[in-house]
Amino acid sequence: MKRLLFFAALYISKILIRFLRLTGRGGSTLPGRVARRVYPGILRELAAQPRAVAIVTGTNGKTTTSTILARILRETGQSVVHNSSGANLLSGVTTSLVSFSNLRGEITADVAVLEVDEATVPIVLDEVPAKVVLVTNFFRDQLDRYGELEYSVSAVKRGLSKLGPDAKAVLNADDPIVASLGEGLSAETVYYGIDDPRLLHKNRSHASDVKHCGGCGAPLEYDGYFYAHLGWYRCERCASRRPWPHLAAENVELRGGEGTTFSVKGHGGRMTLPGLYNLYNAMAALGAAVTLGASIDAALGAIESFESAFGRMERLSVQGRKVFMALAKNPTGFNQVLSTLFRDGTNAPYLMIAINDRIADGKDVSWLWDVDFEVLADKQLEFVVVSGLRAYDMAVRLKYAGVSAGKISVEPGLPAAFTKAIASTPQGETLTVLPTYTAMLELRQYLVRKGYTKAW
Template identity: 45%
Template sequence: MRSRVGAVLVGKAAAAASQRLGRGGGTALPGLLAERLDPDIVAHLGRSLGHGTVVVTGTNGKTTTARMVADILRAAGRPVLHNRSGSNLMRGLAATLTAAAGLDGRIPHAEHTSGVFEVDEATLPPACAALQPRVVVFTNLFRDQLDRYGEVDSIAALWREAVAALPPTTTLILNADDPSVAALRHAARGPVLTFGISDSGTTAGQEEHSADARWCGRCGREFVYTVRFFWHVGHWRCPGCGEERPTPDVAAEAVTMGWDGVRLTMRTLADMFPLRLPLLGLYNVANALAATAAALTMGAPLSAIMSALEGFTAAFGRQEALRVRGREVRLFLCKNPAGTNQVLRTLLGLAEAADGVGDPGPAGAPLHLLFVLNDDIADGRDVSWIWDVDFELLAGRTGTLVAAGTRAADLALRLKYAGLERGLALEPELRAAVGRALTQTPPGARLYILPTYTAMLAVREHLAALAGERHYWEQ
């Protein structure tokens, strides 16, 4: 107990110092120091939460899905402890828990509190071992940070081991449309709920050339699809062994998209109801389905689910909108081929169908884009993934086009090979790039900024200063 109290005190002191010095929100270092004093600090504090914890992992959608779950539980009147900043390694969990603890080393009213923790894909095994979660959500599995994770098979194997070690009391929430994620049901010892999109209301690109899960893990045959939404996500079946997409327990039907968000019908095992989600993109429909399944498992009522999702505010950098110099600026985190392609297809599809209601201009209006490619550790040192992004889709569709970041030259080369050299501006320095992109974007138009992770944090801080918004860790 003494080491726990000491760890909490050190964590709090480090967080206060970090924020006072302007070195961030104290979302990682305090946890790192606390873990050194008490290596079991996450287990000690996390397991004290009386309503249990929800762990959310996956390549894309972790932050948004976790925030949705937390918002739903709060709408249901539940106290929630959540690593809202997105600091998702063990040190981030420790920082969140120590910040919530009192000086006695205990979390006040822990017996009435739920935990919602976004967890890095490779951190899932130690996080689950420490927290013994009530619910684990798997959003999807795509290629990401090849230098750190390797190919998707490595993470899939890691997840299978983590799932097999979970207690029978843990419920898994799995994406039925992703073969790699759906396969985890075979390793589960406890209940499983699946989610998926039954009717996307859109025509989907095939993208077979770069799918990350083309072959069946059981027999090695290539999957066949009746519907493919994006990458390897869709309605799949193995013609060899008969393995196929499970019928989802929580599903989206009649999906329609507009600039003000997505409208759909959500179907659960017990209910069917219309929903307006104020986010763009089919991938956010999947995030909402995952959050709904998790919230239902945690006992949240339907009224809380509907009110939280319809009033949802995007996490920083994830479709966040800011008003800067008379332009609306929207941030779309792009850190791998699958996610970036979805962002491009979403923006192009909406621009093509612009109807004057909440849209940025007439149908077919040019897109104003700033891409920021960094190669810090948190981004992944290997940026070869940009060659699997379908930048060719943008041919003839751009107004402003600026390449920035530590690997701006690599990005500009890729854009040149995509036929986008006309009008392309290379501006590695971030602030200069933002200024140039804002200047080239007409007043009243939207500027879309597509940064990698560390670039997103830097862009968000710079835009917050220009627009008078809060720091990302204060949201």
Template identity: 35%
Template sequence: MSLLSIAAVKLSSSVLKLAGRGGSLPGEIGLKLDPASLKKLKINGPVVLVTGTNGKTSTANLIASVFEASGYEIISNRKGDNLREGITTALLSNASLSGSLGKKALILEVDELNVRHILPNLPVSALVVNNFFRDQLDRAREMEQLIESIESVLGDYCGTLILNGNDPNTYRLSLKAPKAKVVSFGLDENRYSVKSTTEASEGKFCPKCSHPLEYDYYQYSHIGKFHCTHCDFQSPDLDVMLQDVNLDENTFELNSTRFKGPYEGMYSMYNYAALFGVMKEFGLPNDAAIKVFGNAPHPFGRNERFEKKGREVILNLIKNPTGANEVMKVIEREERRKNVVIVLNDREQDGRDVSWIYDTQFEKILNDSTNRIVCTGLRRNDMALRLYYSGFDPKQIHVTDSLQDALHQVFEEDLPIFVVATYTALRESRNIIEKEIAA
């Protein structure tokens, strides 16, 4: 192990922390000094990678917390630095100068395009995959290319794949990993399941024979119970299956035990199912999950809640049609009159192509309970035009070039506020919300 690369990462990480910063720069330095840094680490504990289009931050944080509640010391990139450089920062800054990480559990969120860089270079015990959806085409490329990049490193993988068995795009990974153990998770049919869908979906064709897939039911998008019309590819008999899902109460049943999750939405139920897939694989106790659920903080910008004088403000990240549709469903369930702020940017981290807003069902919130929608951000006019085309009353569509003005407007009215923002607007939105609350 290169002593120089570890020392450089530790020193630069310490300097950045003193400046109130973190991130991937130390890892970038470490990899330049020793490109094989990760492969040379001495690891004696479990290594869990979490990836997928939507929900990987929340899922990875829940898994890390449950390992902690089960008595493990952990190392995790909780702040979401999920590229190779950020993961290198997290690991090398916690390693001894000899490169040892001891018996700590490593719980790492990994960007989908970076799995091919991380999986071959660590002794991965389990790879958890939540889902695959179309996402930021200019960065993540077509979904097929993304999946193939992960499949390319699975041929010799001997650990466990913990896969969403309701997502054909995820479960197909098992076809390319002959040496891996597979644990599948998902949801049983429930009161929210539908027989057909108009949502943007990518799971239309069989990965084995290219014939159409048929669904017994959908949970959302292309997530549901599927089977090929021509060959034997189908949803597996789930190893972990959540039953009696109640999205109003955020509850579900698993193995005759009732659980109440901390987060809203159908997508959160799949995060819980993934968590229990990991717990099943590593023998972690239910009590640990119950403890974590009772104290779980909302991840930054993921259904994050604030309050001012009894009025709720809810902040959510949106970045692709499927994730945004699930956020729209959360807003739709709020029957009280409310205001909505949509912050749409198109910087590199957001994705330059914003055509996905036309595959998002904003119509779900264009009703009498929505008092007004304020559009801001670099592509505010595109967002307002999208709402106008949907028939929303133009008098209820407000456009402003100032995010601060947009939020100040809605704070002046005594109504619940929903703020949805793309990546580069998320932190600024949060900061302004906190200032408005403190005022």
């Protein structure tokens, strides 16, 4: 009977996946939900099959990190299955595992890399025997959906406490909340981070969240910040401090849009993904891959060949102009993109910013006031076209950041805004487009229709 229900659930779910795909709706929630209704043990049975399951969670960088991790493992000769970023809740994860299994209900892959939403981590870990749980960072993000940052942190903490001694927690040493998750676990901890004091800033940016010791609540002292609350910190009261990372990026050279070079334990690395936040993504993936048995050299090789995950960052050519599009979904992400684009010597004078307030973007656009758009005011900006459902909020933000009103033009419709921005960008120059999540999806649909890029 149990077998029968398992296969009934599997087939119904597979048919639904196929049906939704054929009708162009995609949709990753329904098939998993139906499968769980028919046979609640389905995720448990499927997840027990790969040799290893690695779970990737945290506020920012889940998709990029898990995609790099999958790439590294593949290049070391393992077969890997990896869920898509839209499927990171319980039913989505179930849908993904159903789609990875063959008609005999088997998943033959060596490793499953699963991106999991923070709040979902403890319930996923009830059913999935993870070998590795990787936590990237904790930032304020879309609070209107989950209430508070504390809730995400405690959810992940509860999840980690379920891991046995044969599992490993791969944690960001430079994020004090993530690092504090390592205390009191049965699982072994592996810390990664950045060991390059030249990159430390003395001042904290406005968008940073955490300033208090996870152990005793006293304010943390920082030797310096890499960005937001990531940095080298210690607590004067209870003497807890940033853990020494087992795997650290040293000799880091940030080359703006050109990418980054660095080294890990004397092995040279290079990546085309720009910015410090992508270096963290790469180090996180390297940490998890090495924990799963990959060599540092193999991991660095795969990182070097990695281009971009899921259109988080994309380069196109449109009517003789170059277009650089980078997702900017929350204050920290946005500040990172801005600091990468406007690092000394580089500049992005032709700019389009598109802000939507759909559920996936966060209904509340207050976060725009936590982004340091003031950096744009004294730059050589030629124009900023603002677009999206909240174009006027963005325009007001830029005005109050000190961008002169004559340079701001408001065009709520995305295709119209893009057309205008392209027309205003000189031939051969680069138009930089910074959309929120759904604005990026919408804009991409338009670009695909126009034949400027391919659908994902």
